[in-house]
Amino acid sequence: MCGIAGIIYKDGHHNVGQDMTRMLQSMKHRGPDSTGYALYAEPTENVVMRYTTANTTTPRDFEFQDRLKRNRAEAERRLAGLGAKIVTCVQETDYAFRLTLDYTDDLKKLADQIEDIPDCEVLSLGHSLEIIKDLGDAESVCAQYHLEQFQGTHAIGHVRMATESDVDISGAHPYWAYPFSDIAVVHNGQLTNYFQWRRRLERSGHRFNSECDSEIIAVYLAEKMSEGMGLKEAMEKSLDELDGVFTYICVTADALGVAKDEMAAKPLVLFEGENMIAMASEEMAIRAIIDHEIDTYDPYEGEVMVWTR
Amino acid sequence: MDALTGESQIVYDARGLVEPNAEVPKVSSIDGTKAEFDANDLTTRQINLELRWLINEQGITDVTVKNPGAKHSLGVGILTRCKITFEGSLGYFGCGVIDGPEVHIKGRVGWSSCENMMSGTVVVEGNAGSLTGAAMRGGDLIIKGRLGARTGIDQKGGTILTMGSVGANTGFMMQRGRQVICGDAGHGLGDSMYDGIIYVGGKVRSLGIDCVPGEWTDADTEFIDRKFRIYELGTPPAFQKFVCGKKLYNYDSLEASERKLVL
Numbered sequence: 120m121c122g123i124a125g126i127i128y129k130d131g132h133h134n135v136g137q138d139m140t141r142m143l144q145s146m147k148h149r150g151p152d153s154t155g156y157a158l159y160a161e162p163t164e165n166v167v168m169r170y171t172t173a174n175t176t177t178p179r180d181f182e183f184q185d186r187l188k189r190n191r192a193e194a195e196r197r198l199a200g201l202g203a204k205i206v207t208c209v210q211e212t213d214y215a216f217r218l219t220l221d222y223t224d225d226l227k228k229l230a231d232q233i234e235d236i237p238d239c240e241v242l243s244l245g246h247s248l249e250i251i252k253d254l255g256d257a258e259s260v261c262a263q264y265h266l267e268q269f270q271g272t273h274a275i276g277h278v279r280m281a282t283e284s285d286v287d288i289s290g291a292h293p294y295w296a297y298p299f300s301d302i303a304v305v306h307n308g309q310l311t312n313y314f315q316w317r318r319r320l321e322r323s324g325h326r327f328n329s330e331c332d333s334e335i336i337a338v339y340l341a342e343k344m345s346e347g348m349g350l351k352e353a354m355e356k357s358l359d360e361l362d363g364v365f366t367y368i369c370v371t372a373d374a375l376g377v378a379k380d381e382m383a384a385k386p387l388v389l390f391e392g393e394n395m396i397a398m399a400s401e402e403m404a405i406r407a408i409i410d411h412e413i414d415t416y417d418p419y420e421g422e423v424m425v426w427t428r
Numbered sequence: 429m430d431a432l433t434g435e436s437q438i439v440y441d442a443r444g445l446v447e448p449n450a451e452v453p454k455v456s457s458i459d460g461t462k463a464e465f466d467a468n469d470l471t472t473r474q475i476n477l478e479l480r481w482l483i484n485e486q487g488i489t490d491v492t493v494k495n496p497g498a499k500h501s502l503g504v505g506i507l508t509r510c511k512i513t514f515e516g517s518l519g520y521f522g523c524g525v526i527d528g529p530e531v532h533i534k535g536r537v538g539w540s541s542c543e544n545m546m547s548g549t550v551v552v553e554g555n556a557g558s559l560t561g562a563a564m565r566g567g568d569l570i571i572k573g574r575l576g577a578r579t580g581i582d583q584k585g586g587t588i589l590t591m592g593s594v595g596a597n598t599g600f601m602m603q604r605g606r607q608v609i610c611g612d613a614g615h616g617l618g619d620s621m622y623d624g625i626i627y628v629g630g631k632v633r634s635l636g637i638d639c640v641p642g643e644w645t646d647a648d649t650e651f652i653d654r655k656f657r658i659y660e661l662g663t664p665p666a667f668q669k670f671v672c673g674k675k676l677y678n679y680d681s682l683e684a685s686e687r688k689l690v691l
Binding site: 381382383386388401402403405406412414415416417419420421 | 535
């Protein structure tokens with residue numbers, strides 16, 4: 120089933136970490152397996168990297184803690200080798216880190232170096248995007264990663280009910296559009312031409328960290344945008360080229376867009392306020408952050424809508 | 429608003445999926461045959477238990493539910509003639525399998541509302557999600573806003589009237605009843621319908637298989653005028669009429685009792 124949510128403010132920074140937690144927690148019944156956030160703050164000069172040194176499926180044997188230490192040390196050694204200076208490092212859990220880096224070179228090279236280390240995965244890399252995802256419901260992930268005070272302009276989130284891939288961090292949404300910075304996607308549905316697109320994109324040099332079809336959308340859109348398309352144009356193109364049933368939300372550093380397939384088989388409820396647009400798989404998620412009566416509607420089939428902050 | 433309260437507002441069982449509290453909350457204020465209660469702090473199950481307790485055990489015929497909060501599955505399975513007013517929006521599956529009540533929703537409804545509705549009336553002041561009135565068998569469903577996709581699929585009777593537009597595959601496999609759409613209709617209108625009538629006031633993006641324009645009669649005018657008069661919807665727009673071409677399937681749409689007489 121899964122549940123998706125998005126919010127974008129037009130009047131500056133708000134507590135999007137808390138907003139998104141409320142929205143996702145109210146949809147816990149749609150996906151109790153994992154919860155994920157893509158939060159956007161004002162762009163910084165430094166690169167922000169979120170990465171993990173183990174997955175939930177990594178064996179928790181006697182060697183586990185030693186491997187975590189080794190992986191972290193190796194990641195830091197490789198960053199230094201690339202000339203990426205660690206400005207700040209916050210260890211969120213045993214295996215999850217948030218780094219700010221003084222680094223101006225190729226981000227793909229940086230991501231490739233980290234992900235070459237066994238069990239390591241870059242969750243997000245960019246100047247304004249931060250992806251946080253883990254097992255459990257929104258309140259537990261929020262508490263674990265201290266998201267309740269996260270100030271930002273827009274955000275998307277996802278609660279996952281695993282159907283076709285593992286219950287682990289790799290299978291959790293949102294997906295970062297490797298190797299393109301600051302683009303992320305959450306998706307509710309199923310792509311039926313997943314393997315076709317995965318092979319095409321892999322031939323173009325892209326890597327995939329999961330077996331989840333949703334990862335395709337992020338990379339697909341980012342590639343289209345790198346070819347010169349705008350976000351809306353790329354999303355409209357996806358309606359023709361991605362097959363299956365889907366509603367997805369894509370975010371960039373300054374925009375948030377939603378697309379529904381031609382069958383409108385997956386739900387999305389939309390609220391457009393004066394300074395804020397909020398959307399979710401269920402209206403109760405929007406009501407979790409708005410304490411007065413509101414007018415909402417469902418976008419129609421084949422509709423693409425984009426808002427900028 | 430208070431700090432994060434999601435977990436404390438919704439109670440889950442060990443699987444994290446359902447509300448286990450089966451106690452009737454008995455929080456209504458009752459005045460003769462009228463009652464009202466605030467649903468803000470109640471779960472779906474508690475709201476429905478309270479409604480049934482009022483209607484079935486307390487002899488209440490007019491209930492007002494405040495702050496329904498777009499919770500799912502509210503007002504389902506009400507099989508008694510009574511009035512229910514929801515002062516706010518409902519989530520998914522609202523008012524499903526009802527037989528008799530007169531329901532007024534002063535907000536919107538989510539997906540799959542009024543599924544399998546047997547009789548009675550439901551008037552929604554706002555918009556409605558997809559699959560509204562699916563497999564409906566009787567009664568009137570009036571939506572003053574717009575509707576999502578697959579409105580009234582497998583409809584077997586009754587009337588769905590919307591003042592707005594509808595999404596794709598509206599009336600898919602419709603077997604009986606009428607739909608009155610004042611706005612536009614999406615792709616595949618009336619696809620594979622067996623019978624029934626669809627009236628559209630706006631544009632139709634495309635007709636589905638075996639859905640064809642029908643001949644307008646005085647009975648159509650009388651029907652439309654009567655529904656607009658009953659629900660005080662103003663002057664109806666000009667409509668196009670669509671019916672089943674009966675080229676695709678030839679199943680009859682008779683009730684069992686009718687079949688005994690005819691066949």
